[in-house]
Amino acid sequence: MAVCDKCGLPEDLCVCEEISKESQRVRITTDKRRFGKVATIVDGIDDKDIDLKELSSLLKAKCACGGTIKDRTIELQGDHKEKVREILENIGYSSESIDVK
Template structure:
């Protein structure tokens, strides 16, 4: 059985990612792109502690849109600020540390 290097618990009981989620400050902004299109930008996520690819896939599926990951920033096509905030809160991010602008 594998053991987590950070907390010392078995990997199936590891709580490192949950602790990181609760203390991470996330910034959600809206960016206007070419041709009048909008993109929702989620910043402040640390790719070393959280699986950004998995989080991005979840957000894209829940918002029914496309998107990408660039330099630890998730970009979603369209205006999804409030929906992203709700999704992040339901998966364990602290609502007080999520800034929507």
């Protein structure tokens, strides 16, 4: 059985990811791009504890949009601020740690 290096618990009982989700300050903003297109920017997620690729895929699937990861930020095509906030709260981020601007 594999044991987590950080908390010492078995990997199926590991709480490191939940603890890191609660301690992060996530900022969700929009940015106007070329030709008047809007992009939603999700910033402030620590990529050491959270798999950004997996989170990006989840957000893109739930919002039905394209997107990418650039410089430890997730960029989604379109204005999805409220939907992203709801998704992050549903997967364990605390509502106090999410700033929507």
